[in-house]
Amino acid sequence: MAKTWLLIKTMVKMQLSTAGKSDLEKAGYGCLVLFAIPLGLLLLSILNSMIDTLYTSLAPTGNENVILGLLFVMMTFIFLFVSLSTVLSSFYFAEDVESFIPLPFQPYQIVMGKAAVPFLSLYGVNTLVLLPSLIIYGIHSASGPVYYIFSLVLWLVAPVVPFVLTAATIMFIMRFANIAKNKDRTKIIMGSLGFAFAIGVNILFRLDSGGTGGGMSEMVLEQNALLGLVTKFFPTAYFSSIALTSPTSIIGSLNFLAMIALSFAGILLFMTIGQQWYFKGVLGLSGGTRSTFKENDLKRRTEKRQVLWSLLLKEWKTIVRTPTFFTQILIQSLFFPVFILILLLLQSSGSLSTMASRINGWDDSTSLLVLFAFTIIGLGVNPASFSSISREGKSWFNNLYLPIPAPLIVTSKLLVSFFLNVLSLLIISIAILFLFEVSLSVWFIWFLASIVASWITSIIGFLLDFHQPKLNWTDEREVFKGRMIGFFALAAEALVFGLLLILLWAVPLFQSLTFASVFMVVYLTICVLLGQWYVGKVTKEKFSTIH
């Protein structure tokens, strides 16, 4: 046990260390904390009003524990979703596992160490949502001290079972499914699964939301029947809810003990599965496949190309072939537009369609403003832009000795992130043209403005990364993890586009589509020119000093 504890401590320290973080990043964390305070208060008031409303409507029929059931079910989903990606990356994608395997540790000890950070990260959301909700519920139900003691323990054990289930499933897939033959391909498939999971759950919920209500009235009358329905597939949620509904009764205590026992069994199961399957899965991963070069391919494969085109291909291949970049950059930037498109196609009477029909009623300049704002928020920050330089890692020096003009390298980087933005934009543009049914002129102006805005976001992300690149990484995930750059990019974009949107909204002259369009063109052109000028300036001054 001492060795396991030592491993856990070491791995947590290694992953959470602030060593190597710049002062700017540390300051960023400070800013984030400041931002988190009002957001936390907002979240608290939302939770409070939700629980209050539900409690008032459910309490008369004695079904108030449905709130607890819903809460625990929701938390289970969140835990499953969050742990899917963190377990995958920590257990299988992090290259550091190779340095632990030769050491005299049991597989279960290594897996416990590897689980520490993903598990701890669940407590972030656990503390943010479950803990205050349980307290708010306790206040509403005027519960005694036993409720709060039970709450605290249940809060502590809540992530265990979902985490174990995710980890066990992943270890099973990696051990027995044949996808583990190619490490990179596995990473890409599993990485995309997280997003498919998010979209899938959403679709399921939407498809399932109609058609209930027939036997509802009877269930309302029967004790705990509604809770049973809500927690049908989630025994942990059921046990926890019953335990907290009547903490002082024997039934409550038994359910509480069942939950503790289940969590304890979960940990044992996790250790056993880890011992049996972890090494077999992780050791089976190979770096890639081997093939034989074909003689007649040589002519085609050695075709001469423009250097810029060559650089672009190199950037693109690096993104597509590096699992972390593939999921963090490509999948993530396509996630939102695809998500929106699927939702719109699935729902003919949902909230987005309501929004669409509302847009039809607006005048052209308002539609343009709303659509543009929607695009800016939707496309958000482009991970390809703020990882432009950092993606290269320790290979950055290649750009310094090869006889390639620095502006050409910079242009290739800007073009790649721009291209990715445009890809997302094309998907959104289909949705806007066909589903929102805006006029063609509005669509055209919106599309042009969004294209230019994409170039601006590429410049913003690039410049931020250029000033504070993270080249000294050992694992590609470090390019995105624990860096405040996404937040800074968002802030910079809010500043640039926020001003444009406010002016478009507030100045009466811009109620006319023509004036609004002209102003947008002028404003965005000025931004592009300023951005290009600054990119040129810093490239000249700083390019060769980046190390």
Next chain:
Amino acid sequence: MIEINRITKTFPGKTAVKDLSLTIPDGKIFGFLGPNGAGKSTTIKMMTGILPIDEGSITMNGKDISKEVLAAKQMIGYVPDRSDIFLRLKGIEYLNFIADVYDVPQEVRETKISELTKQFGIYEALDDHIQTYSHGMKQKIVVSGVLLHDPDIWILDEPLTGLDPKSSYMLKEMMRDHAAKGKIVFFSTHVLEVVEQLCDEVAIINQGHVQFQGNMKEMKQQFQEDQNLEQLFLELTQNG
């Protein structure tokens, strides 16, 4: 000719290279020796444009690396001390990328890629990602990339590390051929036997200073004739 003129490089809290001057004439294989942390890599990085020079200047065949950057770089073929570069590209993609960068004509690149990679025994693996290569194979693909554009000046940082005996022999022969054509091979190494076998001239550097520059004969004359290179090296670098 390479002319390094009184260069200095300072990092926070440490001067890595101080007032270092070297002249490397054409047609020579020049060995650059020194213990770990002596300033070899820093010097090479300044020669190739990777690190900016704080003071002094470096010219490659008359082109200043800090001023006529691209013209100077065009003349250099550099093999870095680490071969884990462009890992996500396939061997053939890397070589074609290098050929594009150095503007190697279509016919030349096709013939040379085939020749070089067959000589090094990596032709069959050209369609694999460099990431799947062994250390030696990575080294060979990088060396092939350098030879592809036939630069006047080769700068090789520990080029023989990881190469199998056959490839190592081949590279040494190529270095000799290159120098015989009146061009320059500048390389750093820790392997003293290689220096004795190969070099026309050597420089030994320690703590950022050149301790000795000359040909092998001069070096042996300066010290006792019966000393081997290892003893000489240790003597030169122990007090620096």
